[in-house]
Amino acid sequence: MTRQRKIILFSCISLLLLTTSVYSAANHSTSGDMVKVQLLGMNDFHGQLNTYQEIFGQKVGGAEYVAAYINKLKLQQKHTILVHAGDMVGASPPISALYQDEPTIEFLNLLKVDIGTLGNHEFDNGVPEMQRLLSGDHENSYNGTTTSYISANVIEKKTNSPLFPAFTIKEINGIKIGFIGVVTTETNDFVVYKNREQVDIIDEVTAINQATEQLLNKGVKAIVVLAHVSAKSNLTGDNPEQAMVKMAPLIHDEVDVIFAGHNHAFANTLVDDKLIVQGYSYGKAISQVQLELNSRSGEIIKKNANIHLTLHQFIEPDKATIKLINKYKSKLNYKMNEVIMTANNSISRKKDKQGESLLAKLISKSMMEEMNTDIAFIHHGGIRLNLNKGDITVEDIYRSLPFNHKVVKIKLTGKQIKAVLEQQWHKKNLLQTVGVSYHIEENTKAGGKIKDLRDNKGKEIIPSQVYTVAISDYLALGGDGFTAFKAGKVISTGAMIKDVFIKYIKNKEVNEKINM
Numbered sequence: 001m002t003r004q005r006k007i008i009l010f011s012c013i014s015l016l017l018l019t020t021s022v023y024s025a026a027n028h029s030t031s032g033d034m035v036k037v038q039l040l041g042m043n044d045f046h047g048q049l050n051t052y053q054e055i056f057g058q059k060v061g062g063a064e065y066v067a068a069y070i071n072k073l074k075l076q077q078k079h080t081i082l083v084h085a086g087d088m089v090g091a092s093p094p095i096s097a098l099y100q101d102e103p104t105i106e107f108l109n110l111l112k113v114d115i116g117t118l119g120n121h122e123f124d125n126g127v128p129e130m131q132r133l134l135s136g137d138h139e140n141s142y143n144g145t146t147t148s149y150i151s152a153n154v155i156e157k158k159t160n161s162p163l164f165p166a167f168t169i170k171e172i173n174g175i176k177i178g179f180i181g182v183v184t185t186e187t188n189d190f191v192v193y194k195n196r197e198q199v200d201i202i203d204e205v206t207a208i209n210q211a212t213e214q215l216l217n218k219g220v221k222a223i224v225v226l227a228h229v230s231a232k233s234n235l236t237g238d239n240p241e242q243a244m245v246k247m248a249p250l251i252h253d254e255v256d257v258i259f260a261g262h263n264h265a266f267a268n269t270l271v272d273d274k275l276i277v278q279g280y281s282y283g284k285a286i287s288q289v290q291l292e293l294n295s296r297s298g299e300i301i302k303k304n305a306n307i308h309l310t311l312h313q314f315i316e317p318d319k320a321t322i323k324l325i326n327k328y329k330s331k332l333n334y335k336m337n338e339v340i341m342t343a344n345n346s347i348s349r350k351k352d353k354q355g356e357s358l359l360a361k362l363i364s365k366s367m368m369e370e371m372n373t374d375i376a377f378i379h380h381g382g383i384r385l386n387l388n389k390g391d392i393t394v395e396d397i398y399r400s401l402p403f404n405h406k407v408v409k410i411k412l413t414g415k416q417i418k419a420v421l422e423q424q425w426h427k428k429n430l431l432q433t434v435g436v437s438y439h440i441e442e443n444t445k446a447g448g449k450i451k452d453l454r455d456n457k458g459k460e461i462i463p464s465q466v467y468t469v470a471i472s473d474y475l476a477l478g479g480d481g482f483t484a485f486k487a488g489k490v491i492s493t494g495a496m497i498k499d500v501f502i503k504y505i506k507n508k509e510v511n512e513k514i515n516m
Contacts, residue, residue, distance in 0.1 A: 024270055024303050034301065035173045038077035039224065039289040040070055042113075043085040043261035044281035046121065047092025047104040050325050051399070053284050055309060061283040063107050063325060064317035065310045069286050070111055071318060073308070077290075079172050083115045084108070084147075085261035085278070086183060086228030089133070090121025091384060091402040094336055094395055095328050100125075101133060103328050105145050110320060113147045115168060117181030117226040118154060119261060124403070126195040127163070150181035150226065153207035155200045163199055166211045169220060175298050176222070178215035180255075182207055183228045184243065184262055192477035204229055205250045212252040221298040222291070224257045231260035231276050233269035240269040240276065248272045256300045257289055268305050277305045285309050336395035341505045347387040349400070351380070351430070359383060359400070360432030363497065364470075366504030368434055370494055371409040373468040374455065375417070375435035378497075379480050382472065394502065401498040405472035410488035414453070415463040419484040421450045429480060436461065472497060 045066075053061040074080045088108060089101035096104045108116075122130050136144025152166035167180045182204045187196065208225055215223055230242035244260045248271040251258075257275045260267055264281035279285035285307050292302040349359045360378055368376035385400040412420070421438060424430050425446040439452040453461040461467070471485060473493065478486045494500060 024273060024275060033295040035175055035293045035295050036077060036079060037172055037175075037177065037291045037293060038073070038080045039257065039259075039287075039291065040073055040080060040082045041085060041226075041259040041277065041279065041287035041289070042066070042083075042088070042283070043228075043259065043278055043287070044087040044119070044264050045084070045089075045104070045283055046087060046281065046402075047089050047096030047101055048282045049093070049103060049107060050095050050329060051093055051282070052312075053282050055280070055284055058309070059312045060285070060310045062310075062312075062317070063283065064319075064321040065312055065315065066283040066286070067107075067111055067318035067321040068315045069308060069310050072315065073286065073288060081115065081170055081177070082111060082113045083179065083224075083226055083259060084113055084117070085226045085259045086117050086119025087121045087261060087281075088116065088119070090119070090124040093402065094332055094398045095325070097398070097402055097404070098332065099328065100129070102142055103324070105133060106324060107321065109146045110324060114170070115179050115181075115226065116145075116147045116149050117228055118149065118151045118164070118183045119228040120184060120187040120190045122183075123187060123191040123195050127198045150179060151183060152180050152211045153182045153185075153202045153204055155202055157198060157200060166207070167215055169215070169218065173295065175293050175295060176218070176220045177293075178212075178218075178220040178223045179226060180208055180211040180215070180223065181226045184230070186262075189481040190479070192474055192479045194477060205247050208255065209252045212254055216254060219298070221254070222293055222300045223252075223255045224259070225251070225255055226259050228261045230263035230265070231258075231267040231269075231278050232263060232265040233267045233276075235266065235268075237269040240267070240271050242267075244276055245269075245271050248274045248276065256303060257291075259287060259289075266307060268307050275303050275305055277307065279307050283310060332395075336393060336398070338394045339391045340394060340397070340502055341392050343387060343389050343392055346389045349380070349383045349386050355430040357383070357432055359387060361434060362505070363401070363501050364432055364434040366501045367407045367470040367497065369504060370500045371407055371468075371470040371492070373409055373435070373470040375433065375467055376470040377420070377431045377433050377475065378472065379475060379482070380430065380432055381480060382474070382497075392505075397498050397502050401501065403472075403474070403497075405474045405497050407470055407494040407497050407500050408473050408476050409491045409494070410469050410471065410476060410485070411466050411491060412469050412485075412488045413463065414461040414465050414467065416484060416487050417461060417467060417469070418450050418453055418463070419487070420482060421453075422447050423482050423484050425449065431482070 049063040134145045149164045151164045154163045156163045170177045229244045231244040232242045233240045260278040267278035277287040279287040288306045347359045364376040364378045435456045
């Protein structure tokens with residue numbers, strides 16, 4: 001073996017093991033036997049059954065490798081509970097999305113996931129479809145999930161009760177471990193109202209603390225939260241940040257462990273003696289939490305965590321999962337492999353210094369041309385992947401634009417267009433636009449930042465004049481916090497944006513110098 005190969009191999013092994021271990025020992029009585037329990041966690045998988053990722057220059061992810069690592073870790077501890085923190089589906093690649101994400105649920109069943117909670121993307125197609133996906137569609141021989149779903153802060157309006165159980169209890173060697181689920185209240189911004197109109201999503205901390213008291217009343221002393229709420233730390237566990245880190249000191253002291261999600265980051269940290277973990281996203285890693293519990297008191301005495309990267313080169317892929325993937329791939333290959341264009345250069349979703357993206361501009365232009373409008377807007381969060389140089393297939397477009405949003409044509413006055421643009425600072429969320437230009441006053445408060453608003457011919461946008469605008473049906477309903485779009489009158493509805501974009505670029509060569 002050459003010295004270079006030795007260095008590469010050593011670096012890869014270090015990557016597998018760099019997954020930081022954060023440790024905490026509680027000040028409880030140690031009389032009584034110790035029972036060891038392992039919790040394995042996933043988050044933000046987004047149906048990535050047949051897609052691979054890179055991290056630190058190494059290939060990770062893919063359902064068959066996720067399964068292999070989970071199976072390997074399960075063998076290390078007979079008392080293992082497998083959980084997830086939401087967004088297992090939604091924004092999925094074609095292999096899952098074109099089958100209503102049923103293949104992903106089949107995969108989770110194959111893994112034997114014990115407990116899961118809802119993420120914001122479980123609401124993408126509305127509450128009834130979410131319930132069908134989880135409960136099953138027996139008329140079509142689809143059995144749904146075998147996972148127990150919990151969510152303490154999703155309240156059904158007509159009953160004023162949680163849509164799913166707020167918590168569940170697992171018992172191991174007579175010791176009760178309680179699990180509470182919550183989803184971020186940001187779901188109210190990310191999900192259009194019609195897809196969540198049957199429910200209220202209440203404060204996460206309030207819901208967790210109420211459920212904790214209920215668990216304590218049932219004699220549960222070990223409590224774990226599955227929270228589709230953002231968290232982040234560096235690899236050593238230092239510099240914790242994001243919403244869950246801010247919530248942790250407000251959460252009941254009897255909560256021991258929190259599996260986070262939503263922001264696709266690494267987290268392995270202690271905050272207010274609560275162990276918070278998150279394993280990136282898309283199957284890049286598995287969160288492993290090891291507990292020692294006192295058999296007499298039922299309390300957690302020790303807890304530590306590792307985040308295991310799903311590196312391909314150290315494990316053989318799971319054969320049962322490969323069989324599942326191949327079943328769906330064979331149905332898709334013909335359509336998905338069609339080459340629709342050749343790109344002379346990569347077409348990036350990455351924003352430049354002005355906050356604009358070449359790919360977003362192209363998509364917006366396709367929408368404007370399709371609907372014959374003056375202006376087009378698209379939100380950057382709806383575009384997930386770059387388009388690489390060379391042949392671009394239908395699957396590439398479907399993976400880049402995974403949502404089934406349709407393009408709609410609406411009418412807005414110049415004043416209303418300005419109101420929309422002023423909402424970009426709700427979360428520093430710049431819209432991608434064609435047909436309009438403007439200047440941003442950085443030092444001015446939101447509501448007065450947009451200056452010198454002009455059309456693509458350089459003419460001033462008149463506040464009282466009516467303009468036609470192409471946007472997604474998601475934005476038209478006020479999605480992503482852009483409620484000002486709801487003032488527009490919908491004139492017509494077109495095809496799905498991904499199909500509009502395919503039509504626009506088919507047989508074209510696109511390069512970085514394209515004139516927008």
